[in-house]
Amino acid sequence: MRIYLSRPHMSGTEQDYVAQAFASNFVAPLGPQLEAFEASVSDYLGGDLHCVGLSSGSAALHLALRIAGVGTGDEVWISSMTFAGGIFPVNYLGATPRFFDLDPASWTIDIARLTEELAVADRDGRLPKAIVPTDLYGQSVDLDALEALAAQYDIRLVLDSAESLGAAYREGRKAGTGGDAAILSFNGNKIITTSGGGMLVTRHKDWADQARFLATQARDPAPHYEHSTFGYNYRLSNICAAIGLGQMEVLDDRVARRRAICERYRATLSRPGISFMPEPDGHRSTRWLTALTIDPEETGVSREDIRLMLLEHEIEARPLWKPMHMQPLYAGSPYHGTGVDEALFANGLCLPSGSDMSDEQQDEVIQRIENLLDRSR
Numbered sequence: 001m002r003i004y005l006s007r008p009h010m011s012g013t014e015q016d017y018v019a020q021a022f023a024s025n026f027v028a029p030l031g032p033q034l035e036a037f038e039a040s041v042s043d044y045l046g047g048d049l050h051c052v053g054l055s056s057g058s059a060a061l062h063l064a065l066r067i068a069g070v071g072t073g074d075e076v077w078i079s080s081m082t083f084a085g086g087i088f089p090v091n092y093l094g095a096t097p098r099f100f101d102l103d104p105a106s107w108t109i110d111i112a113r114l115t116e117e118l119a120v121a122d123r124d125g126r127l128p129k130a131i132v133p134t135d136l137y138g139q140s141v142d143l144d145a146l147e148a149l150a151a152q153y154d155i156r157l158v159l160d161s162a163e164s165l166g167a168a169y170r171e172g173r174k175a176g177t178g179g180d181a182a183i184l185s186f187n188g189n190k191i192i193t194t195s196g197g198g199m200l201v202t203r204h205k206d207w208a209d210q211a212r213f214l215a216t217q218a219r220d221p222a223p224h225y226e227h228s229t230f231g232y233n234y235r236l237s238n239i240c241a242a243i244g245l246g247q248m249e250v251l252d253d254r255v256a257r258r259r260a261i262c263e264r265y266r267a268t269l270s271r272p273g274i275s276f277m278p279e280p281d282g283h284r285s286t287r288w289l290t291a292l293t294i295d296p297e298e299t300g301v302s303r304e305d306i307r308l309m310l311l312e313h314e315i316e317a318r319p320l321w322k323p324m325h326m327q328p329l330y331a332g333s334p335y336h337g338t339g340v341d342e343a344l345f346a347n348g349l350c351l352p353s354g355s356d357m358s359d360e361q362q363d364e365v366i367q368r369i370e371n372l373l374d375r376s377r
């Protein structure tokens, strides 16, 4: 049986919630399951946050940036190493991305470099409209430092927490609670899923109100359809939200399982030339995907040697995200960094990390990689 990178993993209660949605005929992009799902995520994240269920994480980012006031000619400063859905909304709005490298100590945005560049941009009168740091592979960014910077320059801060629901940024504060807004994704490969879906999480009630308004075709109050701006059809289906209700019940279990999978890889595969994604003191990553780098000089094998060998045995592994400043689409875009992200892309691999992977399956992955490494010494 094929071993996947990260598959949907149902708890078993999802179908009951879906049946409730059918029983009440709320087969629509609104309904009690959607409200309950939003409340459940809000409770989980710790209180005073407004949650708006949306059709995808990309849709959530699109709305967050629009509400942040991003438009034609503006700059958005963003981590280069991310998934397309975490960057394309900048283009939807006619804005321009400026890309930032990662800090090797956390594999999240290089805050020292960001701080320097903000000072320069402030002096030159060309500050960005928004900053969008990515919580990479389940690891929260340094929220305190980024919130302080955003406040200092009065810039909107939107956290891309699509990969980090369930992570803790220091004691008592969860990923997804930061900035003006954070976005979550419930795509099929994420730590929990609604088959497809996303959420905008914000402390500002007016942002949540705006998001609901824009996500339902921007209807002004009137009995007929009245529009003073354009909107989108971005609400999460009540049926999908019902799946999310079942998934929220097991979120902490899923985090624990993914962390255990990562620990097992580390315990067995660590050796000179193999480094796992660091987890800074006080942070608790979800280890959504176990990410590691392979130094071909030291190990005698390349990232691609490992990936292709696994593929031959029906085991899915994937290179780390290709940094956006290296993509043909963004050729020539401004980039600030020394290529930490480029090196991670060159030698980095995500191993199968799904919470439904059995120990036997993981043993097989580990055994095959160990064999290859031993043969290459």
Ligand SMILES: *Cc1c(COP(=O)(O)O)cnc(C)c1O
Pocket (backbone or CB within 6 Å): 055, 056, 057, 058, 059, 082, 083, 084, 085, 086, 087, 134, 160, 162, 163, 184, 185, 186, 187, 197, 198
């Ligand atoms: C998954 C993901 C998104 C957006 O996801 P959707 O597939 O649109 O739900 C955005 N940013 C990052 C970093 C992601 O991993």
